[in-house]
Amino acid sequence: MSQPAKSARAPRGAATESRGVKGPKAVQDPHENVPGSAGSRRAAAQRLTMRRKLAAAAMELFARKGYEATTVDEIAAAAGVARRTFFRHFRSKEEAIFPDHDDTLVRAAGVLDAAPPHENPLDTVCRGIKEVMRMYAASPAVSVERYRLTREVPALREREIASVARYERLFTRYLLGHFDESAHHVGDDDPLLAEVAASAVVTAHNHVLRRWLRSGGEGDVEAQLDHAFAIVRETFGTGIGAGRSGAADAPAASVRTEDEVLVAVARTDAPLGDVMRAIEKALKKN
Incomplete structure (x- = not known):
């Protein structure tokens, strides 16, 4: 049985588009990837925003052009991002509508x-x-x-x-x-x-x-x-x-009827939901 999906990594900073031209070296916030930190939450929110933007573009194109006729390049262009940005968030175009x-x-x-x-x-x-x-x-x-x-x-x-x-x-x-x-x-x-x-x-x-x-x-x-x-x-x-x-x-709770009165007996550690359901079931029978 597979383990619960872990939060995906925050999107990397946009690389310089021109080949051979190096941009300035990014200075990483030491708190950026600490779970629960403000930086981590901000990165997760930005990631989800971009995924939803790509998903909206994909759905609009699928509805207008049809699924088969729509390409990843078109989805990325409609969202205003590069093709490689699309693949940072999704592995395929069918995955894109489930952000x-x-x-x-x-x-x-x-x-x-x-x-x-x-x-x-x-x-x-x-x-x-x-x-x-x-x-x-x-x-x-x-x-x-x-x-x-x-x-x-x-x-x-x-x-x-x-x-x-x-x-x-x-x-x-x-x-x-x-x-x-x-x-x-x-x-x-x-x-x-x-x-x-x-x-x-x-x-x-x-x-x-x-x-x-x-x-x-x-x-x-x-x-x-x-x-x-x-x-x-x-x-x-x-x-x-x-x-x-x-x-x-x-049992977590038991209920019996005495004349027109219901008497419920429950363990002290019984979940409240179990107790209420036992009472409700008894009331329906009467």
Whole structure:
């Protein structure tokens, strides 16, 4: 399973165009590449700005001339940069219309890394993939046009599928990390549940995203996503971890009915989401 994508290096300074003519030697800021420094954040922002500029040029040309008829040179020229600048940011023209996936993958990984210790891992994964939806929702018109292009051009559709697979691997690895993957004894279904649950979260996200894009980017897509995740949690949330010793005898929360009163009993370390879902499920039955 591949590791989360690391932030790409900041773009190098523009080289002197004329061959044989050396420009002045650049003086590097000693804080420029320190993670989290102002220089690092500034370089990352400049990198993303340029990637989006190239992506916008590529999408405009693809829509006007067609994907096959558009060249990298034309994309670079439309963005007002040299061909070599294009290749500092993208390896191919089909990659150019997905400028945010690398950075979004890093942000999603950051959500997983900073998760509270008692949060249900499935809830953490749901929060992580919301970073992907926010990437699309930030520019609805661009996302709708990109969706149209990916449906028409096989190379772009394959690129999008490959990007989705990276998220799924990230979330699967995170869920598996909460269990003893080597304990494949009879009755331990955690590794299977982890992979199925990760796939379910990604599938729910993609289902909501496609529906939103087909509607022209209209509606509260995050509310739709929360509804889809509630279904995934209800299906898989209580099953993950059931194969671990003592987990089946000590559920995070249990609810019973006494006359017209619901009584909930929960472990002190039970995630709030698990407690609320147990209560909600009991209320629906009554």
